[in-house]
Amino acid sequence: MVDWRKGQHGTSVLAFLNHHRLAHTPEHYAFAHEYLNGADGELRERVDGAVDGGVRLTEDQVQKLMPVGTAHPIAPQLDHLTLRVLDVVGDAMSMSTDLNRELVMASATLLEAPTSEVGRMISAMMQRAEQAEASFAEAGQRARAIRTELAALQTSGQRDPLTGLMNAAGLQTMLAADTAREPACLSLVDIDRLRAVNESHSPAVGDRLLTVVARTLAEQCSGHLLARWEGGTFAILMEGTDLKTAADIVSDACAAIGAREMKVRENDQPLGRIMLSAGVVAMRSRSAGELLEAAQTQLHRAKQHGRDQVAVEGIVIGVSATD
Known part of the structure; x- marks a missing residue:
């Protein structure tokens, strides 16, 4: 029986799936990855027993053999993207190898071929080269698509679905990485009496208010990182900014929101000063x-x-929308 665990993780998984003629899906990749690289000895024994004598696994067998809840919810996606990268690289290597082999054979044949055959062989070689060029271009497009998916996956758990801003988890990860350029300041900004808006009007109105505040803060604090911390609270990370400048930025942003006249879309009823x-x-x-x-x-x-205040370490600044 072949010992698939001798190779590199990605290539071993790829070889395992190809040998058993299993489709390159996230579930199959997660199964093969767990069998080859996981710590589940019982799974390995059951799979080894199922393939003893060179028998290929079927789709139904994979479903029955795979333990429930063994894979991390993100891991199958990452593993699947890894597999797709390997596919692109493998295809490119295969095309390169095939083309090189054909060029060597054609060159050897040219030395022995009658003059009348030379033109046809050169034409065939040129056509093959064009096909390879097109295939490489396609492989490049696939690789770029994978890179886009990886970038999206990397941040998929760090975005607030309502505002599109970075969420609390993303901000905490960034702060924990300790990469901020000092001097730097952090501000937490909260919408006063947001609950009253939800109760007097509706949660939908409250959500629209949140998106308006998020958009205005982003405009007023352009160049700085804005995140939704929780509920009606936003966080602003201001790098390369001293405390006085940061306080001015936040005060101006709060005043700009307070100066806006907002109304409820459905009945044109004023919300009052936010x-x-x-x-x-x-x-x-x-x-x-x-x-x-x-x-x-x-x-x-x-x-x-x-409320309606900006508290800075050491002082408190009143917010005015009419300055």
Whole structure:
């Protein structure tokens, strides 16, 4: 029996699937990956027993043999993309090998062929080269598509579906990576009395308000990272910015939102002035947890001062939409 586990992970999985004539699907790749590289000894024994004597696995056998819940929800997608990369590389290598072989054979034949055959052979070689060129172009397109999918997958769990902004998990990952350029500041900005909007009108109106606030904050804080932290709270990471400048940016953004006259789309009823409270802190080499806790403390301080405030470490700034 062939020992598939001797090779590299990706190529072994590819060879395993091809040998058993299994389709290149995420489920099959996850199954083969678990069998070849996982720690489930019982699965290996059952699969080895099923293929003993060179028997090929069937689709039904794979479904029965695969343990429930063994794969990470993201892993099959990554593994499938890895497999597709291997397919592209394998196809390119196969095309290159076939073309080289044909060119060597044609060159040898040319040395012995009558003059009348030379033109036809050269034409055939040129046609084969054009086909290979087109195949390589197609392989390049497939590789670019895979790269796009990988980029999308990398950030798929770090986006807020309502606003399209980075979510709390993405922000925490970024802060934990400690790559921010200091001086840097973090602000947490919260929509005051968002619950009252939801109760007086509807959650749908509240959601539209969130998207308007997100869009306005993005415009006002252009060049800085904006994320949705939770509920009606947004986070702004301002790199290369001192505390005073960060406080001015946040205050201006809150004032710009407060200056807008918003109405309910369905009945043209005014929402009234939308007020925001915010806390602003400097990074100062703090850990991600310490930085977020400090920003939350300042936001809570702004709320305690009557809302519609920007609390900065050491001071509190009133927000005015009529300056």
